[in-house]
Amino acid sequence: MDAQAGVAPVNGAGLEDETRQLALLIRSVNDYAIYMLDPEGYIRTWNPGGERIKGYAEGEIIGSHFSRFFTPEDVATRLPYRALEAAREQGKFEGEGWRVRKDGTRFWASVVIDPIWRGGELIGFAKVTRDITERHQAQLRLQETQVQLAHAQKMEAVGKLTLGLAHDFNNLLAVMVNCLELIDIRPGADARMHELVSVAQRAADRGTLLTRQLLSFGCGHPMAMERHPVESLLQASMELYRRACGGHISFHDELGRTGEIDVDCGQLEAAILNLIVNARDACREGGAVRLRSSIWEGRSPYAPEEAPRAYARIEVADSGPGMEAEVAARAFEPFFTTKTVGQGSGLGLSQVFGFATQSGGFAIITSEPGRGCIVALCLPLVREQAHVQ
Template identity: 50%
Template sequence: MEQSERLAASLSEEGRYRLLVEAVVDYAIYMLDPAGIVTSWNPGAERVKGYAASEIIGQHFSRFYTEEDRAAGLPAKALETARTEGKFESENWRVRKDGSRFWAYVVIDPIRAPDGGIVGFAKVTRDLTERRDAQLVLERTREALVQSQKMDALGQLTGGIAHDFNNLLMAVLGSLELMRKRLPDDPKLLALHENAVKGAERGRALTNRMLAFARRKEAVAEAVSVPALVRGMTELIQRSLGPAYDIELRFPLVDRPVLSDANQLEMALLNLVVNARDAMYDGGRIVIALREEAVTGPDDRRLQPGSYLCLSVSDTGIGMDEETLRRAVEPFFTTKGIGKGTGLGLSMVHGIAERSGGRFMLRSRAGEGTVAELWLPAADRAALDEEARPAPQPSAPAGLVVLAVDDDPLVLTNTVAMLEDMGHAALAAESGAEALDLLRRTSGIDVVVTDQAMPHMTGLQLAAEIARHWPDLPVLLATGYMPDPDGVPLDLPVLEKPFTEADLAARLGALVPPRSERLISFAGRVRRG
């Protein structure tokens, strides 16, 4: 007979069971008496829970539960479930000897005498902490991927809508600007005109928010003095708030600038202030504060090491519960009534902070107000002084021949009217192919102003063709929606839609230096083959 067989034959059934239990080190296996007192303890239990057999035998098994679970009576409920239902099974937190917690899978089975009475319980515990942590990481990664895909889809949708809005606003604002020069000095007509302009400007502000959310609006990083920016906005902010709200500014004496886009920073601050106002129904005080802080290592804000300025907006309003706070920066999520909020404000602020190399953080509790913090990287004071020097404005050239290209007839008509009002000769093309055909058949064109988002041939593609065949002909890209702002060549100037006549004149002045004499008339210079 083999040695193993002789050993098995020599052991009683109880001995074989004990040998098996003692060999298991990945599971805590132990026995309880009917009251829950530990009566046996295997090496796996010592490995999982940290107690030696001499420390735990004779103790109640409830000591492995967390304080809150003991207070809720869960140990007694577990034994009662095993007694009445024949088995107890669960996953929950348990406590080791050193006080640390681990995620445990627990099974309790009743041990019955021949007459059916309960003589004790067999308890098996497995440490699933690593598996649970891995599962949580997987779930968070999956959720982040889904959220990223959703945000990308929303960004594409929002950017496309903003493009169409920009074209409409371009036609409306441009026409209103030209109309103003021709209106009689009738107060009623001028008041209506001003009201129409204000409405269109509100539409432009909404479009800018949509573009900032979609990350399709070109940001110009520059050194910005936050105190100067806020003080310059104080009147606008106060008008936006109304007389029932007070503004308190808390700024340090050292005026160190931040590195950000000034226009987008203004928009972000205005959004935060308006949100603070809406959280205080009966008026109150809004505190706008600024502080500088050096980040030296990893922290909960996920900021890279360096110097930062924190621009915060605090209110004493209704605050947010945990669920609202968690969703606050989601696009289109709003707690305001219908027509009172787009749900894009905080997501836009979040996007501005991220693009600036900073972070946007919210702290709030229901009934205790909200603190919104915009963390932005600090810039050198010398950079601010350099920005403060006024750049020389190029003088607008006169008598240019300009080819305007846009697939939207409203915008194209408006651009041509602006050019003619400035004293230029304008040619029009509704596509890139038509523009190239005009260039082949027409001499004397000084500059091309083209839209970007056109079917079949984009503005960038048209600019590349012009550079290939007419390398000395300047091209101005006019767009309100750039799918990939980083893909624009550095030497290609961009004019943001909707633009004014002054904006267009300044860009043309930078592109085409003024000529002292133009000896050839428009009609003579524009020759068609």
């Protein structure tokens, strides 16, 4: 505690007795609100720490009920009264929570309430409050970073596993496709044989497509990088995107002016198509899908330790039902789908994720149930070779 220099002795007296010394000490404390309540919770004493933290001068707060420091939500659940009850019954109440200053702003408080007994009778409460907003916010930031780090590590581990499997399957499928071609051209094969071979070839082609998406997720797909202005790339495929949306949904392009990116154009088109098909599937009852582009400056949430830079942000937003938090948290994982068997393989968003990562950028989902969904691809802008200061 910081003792405030030059505080006048209580009632102009010296430090003769313990009570006066204690009162003087409390009145000199500046960074803790230390005050007394009567048994009903009305404020009886005040100190400079209370004024500094909560903004009320002694004259305007003495006699008020201490519930005025609580948020309306906490008052509605009777928290101030429950805190006093707990202090009375258990000998102490300790807690943390949001409190309200005189000017209406909120701070995160650490609170201790002790009951004061005299001859078996409760005569009031001693209350100590500290403003620990900065520590609380630092803790929240740390937790958020830890969650993001854990998610990034999980995606990296799943990516490595997927990449290994996808390479093996690719090789096996290549052998199968070659053998099927040889069987098909063998003399003497009848119509039934050709039919069976073509069914097997279609299945192998589908398998090849799936493994290609898995390779994309694992960042193992070879990238054919070319430099293009973002908006001309998007414009070039706009008709394809519009048609992918289907007739029951309105499609809008809202392209800003961003700049050039180094990108595999085929993979970018595949990623945007995956997002538009997802948006179309989500908007079963109709709705709107928007393809937007803009500049976004900041840090990748997957690499918060890196310096901020400028990205081309390409987003597909829909007015569909949105995602539950648990779905959004897992949506980029390969094979995660909420669609019925045959309707989705759960690989669309993993291709989007892998493509964005392999391009030096990242993908993020912003969605809430009932409030639509936005999936953004952030790809590094070429003009931004130097990092944003």
